[in-house]
Amino acid sequence: MSRQALHEGWVLRAVPGPQVPAEVAGRAVPATVPGCVHTDLLAAGLIPDPYLDDNEHAVAWIGRTDWVYETTFRHEPGDEDRVELVCAGLDTMATVSVNGVEVGRTENMHRGYRFDVRSLLRAGDNTLAVRFDSAYRYAEAHRDRLGDRPNAYPEPFGFIRKMACNFGWDWGPTLVTAGIWQPIGLHAWSTARLAHVRPLVTLDGADGRVELHVEVERAGDAPLTVRAAVAGASGEVTIPPGERDAVLTLTVREPARWWPRGYGEPARHLLDVTLSTPDGGTLDVWSRRIGFRSVRLDTAPDAHGSAFTLHVNDVPVVVRGVNWIPDDVFPTRVTRARLAERLTQAAEANVNLLRVWGGGRYESDDFYDLADEWGLLVQQDFLFACAAYPEEEPFRGEVEAEAREQVTRLAAHPSLVLWTGNNENIWGWHDWGWQEPLAGRTWGHGYYFDLLPRVVADLDPTRPYWPGSPWSGSEDVHPNDPAHGTTHIWDVWNTDDYARYRAYTPRFVAEFGYQAPPAYATLRRALSDDPLAHDSPGMAHHQKAADGDAKLRRGLDAHLPAPRDFDDWHWLTQLNQARAIRLGVEHFRSLRPICMGTIVWQLNDCWPVTSWSAVDGDGRRKPLWYALRRAYADRLLTVQPRDGGLVVVAVNDGGTAWRASASVARLTLAGEPRAKTSVDLDVPAYASVELELPPELARPDEARRELLVAEAGDTAERALWFFAEDRDVEWPAAELDATVAPVDGGQRVRVTAGTVLRDLTLFPDRLDPAATVDEALVTLLPGESATFTVSADAPLDPAALTSRPVLRCVNDLPPAGR
Template sequence: MKHLHEGWTIAGGEITDLPATVPGCVHTALLAAGRIEDPYLDENETKLAWIGRTSWEYSTTFTPDLDAPRIDLVCAGLDTVASVELNGAPVGRTANMHRGYRFDVRPLLRAGANSLKIKFDSPYAYAEEVRADLGERPNAYPEPFNFIRKQACNFGWDWGPTLVTSGIWQPIGLHSWSVARFAEVRPQVTVAPDGTGRVEVRVRLERAAEEPVTITASVAGRRAQATVDGIEALLILTVDEPALWWPRGLGDQARYDLDVVLSSAAGELDSWSRKIGFRSVRVDTTGDAFTLHINNTPIFVRGVNWIPDDVFADRIVASRLRERFVQAADANVNYLRVWGGGRYESEDFYDLADEMGFLVGQDFLFACAAYPEEEPLRGEVEAEARENVVRLSSHPSLVMWTGNNENIWGHEDWNWKAPLAGRTWGAGYYFDLLPRLMAELDPARFYWPGSPYSGDSKRHPNDPVAGTTHIWDVWNTDDYTKYAAYRPRFVAEFGFQAPPTYATLKRALSDDPLAPDSPGMAHHQKAIGGDQKLERGLANHLPAPRDFDDWHYLTQLNQARAVSFGIRHFRSLRPLCMGSIMWQLNDCWPVTSWAAIDGDGRKKPLWYAMRDAYADHLLTLQPRTAEAPKAGGPDPVAPGAVFVAEGAPALVAVNDGGTPWVVAATVTRRSLSGHVLAASFLNATVAPGSAVTIPLPVDLTTPEDPTRELLLAESGSERSFFLFAADKDIDWPAPNFTTRVTTEGKSTKVAVTATSILRSLTLFPDRLDPSASPDRADVTLLPGETVTFTVTSEESLDEKALVGRPVLRCVNDLT
C-alpha cells in the first residue's frame, strides 16, 4: 500500500490550513502548532471542549500511479463520523472509529494532482442526534458516548480527561491490485491431545477478474496449496509436536512464521504473514469455577487492567508500549485485560504480548452504559466485531474475549430498568450477536458475556460465588480490610486510589503551594468524592497528615497496602480463587487514580507492592477460621466500617513457579523493639501451582499488647509482617537510623540501618531529579537490620537531601 501521510492540513471553526500529522488527531495538530495549551497541564482541559463540538476537514493532494485496474483508498481508522471526497466527488461515509474502510476510487482518480478531503462531523452532534432518534439510555457519566462507535473514555472517565478527538488516527493510503486480493485471512491454531499442531487457514477473496488463482500457506516447513475459482478457501496444515507457546514464567514463547500467498499465472497477487504460536486454551467454568488453562496447566491470573496509554493514540508508539510491558513484566504480571471503554488494541500491543508471554483478555467495546441495539449502531457493532476478531485471531497471547465492562451488572443494580422503559440496552449484543460471531469466526477462543458476570442469568451478575466479579465497595464505601471477607472465584477489577508521583505533579501543575484541594490537584481528581474516600482510607489506618508532603506519602502508601492486601488474600485462596486483575496498570495523563504507573510513566509505591504480592513465591500471614473457605462475598458491613477478619493468623505459602518450593519458615512474635516473645519453625513443600496453609501455635497468635507487638514470617528471602493493630493505634518510636550513600555513574546506593523499628520506609528520589527511580519501596526494618535502596538517575543527587524528609520517609516520622 502506498501511504498518503504527507501534506495534510486541517480546518475547522476559526482554524484554516493548519499543518497536520497523519496518523494523528486535531488536538495534536493544534498542540504542535501552538494553537492550544497542553490539555494535560493545570486546568487547560476545560478550555478545549469546543474541539469536540466542531466539524473538521482534513485536506491533501497527491499524484497516484494509475497502472492498476483496481485502486482502493484504504482508511485503517477514521475518528469517527466522516465524509470522504476525492476530486470533489463523494467516495463514502464512515461512522466508526473501531474499524477500517476501503473504497474503490479508480474511476475517480486522474493523472497529475488529485485532491482528497475528509470531513469529520462533530462527534457530539452525531451522538446527540442518534440519541434523539433512538431514545435516551442511562450511563455512568453525563456524556453521549454510548451513541457513537468511538473510544468511550474520550468523553471523560473517573480517571480521564474529556478530550473528544477527531482525525485520521490510523494509516491511510492507496492499494493497487488486479485479479484478486485477500479480503480476509483467518488462522485457527490448535493443539491436539497428542501434541500435534493444527492450523486451519480460512481465506476470503475479493475479485476483479474471474480467472483461477492459487493460495499457498506454509508454516514450520509444512505447505498446503489450493486452486480457487470462487472467493473462499480452507487450507489445513499439521505440525508434529511443535514447540508450545507458554505464558511468561512457565516456558518459552515459541512462535512460527505463517505465510499465505495468493498468485495467478502471471505471478504473485497478494501476501499475508504473521507469527503464530501453538498452545491450547480453555476456561473451566464447571462447578462455579473460573479457571484459565494453558496447555492443560491451570493458571492463576496475576493481572492488571489496561486502559489506553494516552488520550491521543498517535503518541502510543511501539517503544512506549514496550516500556509499559517491561514495567508489567518486572511486576510479575502475567495477564493484561484490555478494558472495554478504550480500544481494540494495536498490532504493536499484541505482538509485544506474544513476544513477552503475556496473556490478554480483550473486552468488546462497551462500558458502563446501556447501548442501543438498533441501526445505525447495530450494523457498525457487527462490522467492528468481525474485523477485530479476525484481525487478532493469529495472536497466541489473546486467550479471552469479554462482551462488555459492567453493563450487565449496571442493568441489574444501577437503576437502569425504569428509565429504559423496555428499550434495548445491549443484552442482544452480549448474549446473541457476539457469541454467534465468535462461534463463526474464532470458535477456539473463550467468550464470556461480561465483566463481571456470574455465568447464570438466575444469579446476580456480580455474585463472587461464580464467574468473574468486580469489588468496588472497598473503594467506594468500606475499608480495604473488607477484601478478606470475600471468597471470590475470579476478581476482574478491584483497586484503590492515590496521587501520581511528586515529579509528575510538579511537571503538570503550577499550584503554589500544592495541597490536596489546590486548583490543579482538584481538577486532576476525576472520581466523585475521591478526596473524601482517600481521607477515609487514611483515617482508618494511618496517622493524620500534617502537610502536603505527609498527605502525598501516606495516600500513596495506603494505596499500596490496600491493593497488596487484596492480592495476597485472593492468592491465598488458591485454588478456590484463580484470578486477580488489579485496576489499573497505567494512566493516560497526570491524575490521581488507581494506577500503579502514573501518566508520565513513573512507578508509584503501588507498583512495588504489586511486584512483591505477585511474586512466584508468596509468603503471607492471613486470618483463618477452622472452617475451609467457601466461595462468596461478605455479609453486609456498615459503610465506612473497618472490617476485622475472623480467625487467628495462619501462614500461607503460595507457589506459582514451575518447580516445588521447599518452605522452611521461622515465625516470630516480637515487640516493637525487636525482642522475640514467641517463635515457631514450620516446614512445608508447596507443589507448583498450589498453596499450603499452616496454622500457627496459640502463643504466636495471641499478643499480650496488640499495639506493641507484631508477627514476622521469614523463609529465605521471603518475608511477611502481620500487625495486630492499625498503624494509627500503635505507639511507634521516633525513627532512629544511620545512612550511607555511595554513587557510581547513574547508580546511587542508599544503605539505611535501623536502630529503632522503621515502619514502611520509602525513598522518593524523584523529588530531587525527575528521572530518579528506586528499586524498592515500603520496607519495614527491625532494629539492627539494613536495607539498601538502589537509585538510578540522570543527574547527581544531593546526598544530604536524599536521606532526609520529604525524600526518605517512614510512618514513624509522623509520630
C-alpha cells in the same frame, strides 16, 4: 501490487462556527497524519496543553466543531485493475472525497474502510479531503431519535462507535477527538488480493494444527492458488473461478508450544501465506508469528459455587492480572517503544495477564505482538462500558462489522485468550437503577448474549467468550455474585475499609482498586498550584472520582497517622493504596484453588491524574507498583486471619517445588522475641500450603508494641503481621544510618535501622524528575539494612536523598499521643 502512503502535506481547518476561537477560525493548520485535531492544534501553538491544570475546559469546543483535513498527492496511473483508498481508522464521523467527489462516509472509529477510487484519480496532482463532523452532534441526534439510555456519566458515548473514555471517565479527561488516527493510503492491485486471513491455531495431542481461513477480493474470475507454510509444514489449495473463500489445514509435528509467563517459553512460529495466479505469479502475501497453544475456560459447578479457571495447554493458570486502559487520550502518541516500556513494567511486576478494558479501543498490532513475544495473556473486552447501549440501526450493523473485523484481525495472536462482551453493563442493568428509565428499550442484551457470541463462534471458536465483566455464568444468578464466574469489588473503594477484601471468597476478581495521586514530579509538571494541597485547584481538577478526596481521607483515617502537610498526605495516600491492593491480592491468592485469578484496576493512566493506577500518566511507578511486584511474586508468603486465629499461607506459582525451612516469630517493635516456631515448608509447583499458627504466636501481649515475622529460606520471602493499625502503633521515632555511594548510572543508598522502620521508601523524583529507584516499601527491624539503587542522569545531593520528604517511613510521622 503497490501501496502508497498518503501521510504528507496535510492541513487542518475548522468548519466555521460560533464556538471556534478567532485564532483558529479560517486558518490552515499543518496536520500530522496519523494524528488528531488536538495534537495538531497543540503543535501549532493554538491551544494550551489539555493535560495541564484545568486546560481541559479551554479546549472543550474542539469536540463540538466540524473539521476538514486536506492534502494533495501525486499519482501516476498504471494498469492495475483496482486502486483503492485504504483508511485504517477514521475518528469518527467522516466524509471522504477525492478530487471533490465524495467516495464514502464512516461512522465507526473501530473499523477500517476501503474505497475504490481508480476512476477518480488523474495523472499528476490529486486532492484528498476528509471532513469530520462533531461526534457530539451525531451522538446527541441518535440519542434524541432513539430515546436516552442510562450510563455512568452525563455524556452520550453510548450513541457512537467511538472510544468511550474520550467523553471523560472517573480517571480521564473529557477530550472528544477527531482525525485520521490510523494509516491512510492507496492500494493498487490486479486480479485478486487477500481480503482476510484468519488462522485458527490449536493443538491436536502433541501436534500443532492451523486451520487457515482465507477470503479473497477479486477483480476477475481466474483460478487462484493459496500456499501456506509454518514450522516445516506446508500446503496449498485452489480457489476455483468465481469463488472467494478457501480453507487450508496444516499439521505441525510436535511444535514448541506457546506458554504464558511463568509456565514456559512463549514459542512462536512464522506463518507465511501467498496468493498466486495459476502460473505462479504472486498476487499478495501475508505473514504473522503464531503460537501453538490450547485455551479453555472451566466454569463447572462445585462445592463453592462455580469455577472460573483459565486453562492454557490443559494447565490451570492462576491469573495475576492488571486492567489496561488507553495509555494516552491521543492514540498516535502511543508508540511501540512506549508500549514496550509499559508492558515491561507489567511483566516486571510479575503480571501474566492484561485485560483490555471495554471503554477504550482494540489495541494496536504492536500491543498484541509484544504480549505474544513476552508471554503476557490478554483478555479483550468488546467495546461497551458502563452504559445501556442501543441495539437499533445503525448501531447493530456497525457493532457486527466492527466485531467481525477485530476478531479476524486478532485471531493470529496466541496471547489473546478470552473475549468479554462488555464492562459492567449487565451488572448495571441489574443494580444501577436502569430498568425503570429504559422502559423496555434495548440496552445491549442482544449484543452480549446473541450477536457477539455468534461472531466469536463463527470466526474464532478456538477462544472462549464470556458475556460480561462481571458475569456469574447464568442469568438466574446475580451477575456480580462472587461465588460464580467473575466479580468486581468496588464497595472497598466507595464505602468500606480495605480490610473488607477479606470478607470475600471469590472465584475470580476481574476488577478491584484503590486510589492514590501520581508521583510528585508528575504533579509538578502538570499543575501550577502554589502551594500544592490535596484540595488545591489543580489537584481537585485532576481528581475525577466522585468524592475521591473524601474517600482517600476516609482510608487514611482508618489506618495511618494524620498527615501534617501535603508531603505527608502525598506519601500516606500512596502508601495506603499500596497497602490496600497488597492486602487484597494476598488474601485472594491465599484462597487458591477457589480463587483462580485477580485483575487489579489498573496498570496505567492516560494523563496526569489521581487514580487507581500503579504507573502514573507520565510513566512513573507509584509505590503500588512495588507492592504489586511483591504480592504477585511466584513465591508468596502471607499471614492471614482465619476463624479467629492466624495462618501462614505459602503460595507457589513457580514450576518447581518450594522447599525451605520456615520460621514464624512474635517480636516486640524493638526486635525482642516473645514466641517462635519453625516448620519445614514443602509446597508443590503451582500449589499452596496453609499452616495454622499456635495461640502463643497469634495472640499478642501488647498489640500496639508487637508484630509477627514469617520467613521462608531467606528474607526475600518474608511476611509481616501487625496487631494494630499504624495510627495506634507505638512507633519509636525513626532512627537510621544512611550512606550514599556512587555506582554506574546513579547512586546506592544503604539504610541501616536503629529502630524498626515501617515501609521505608525513597522518592528521588522529588530531586530529579528522571530519577528512579529499584525498591520501595521495605520494613526493617532494628539492626537490619536495605540497599536502594537510584538511577539518575547526574548525582543527587546525598543529604536531600536521605531525608524527608525524599526518604520516608511510617514512623517518621508522630502517631496520636507522641
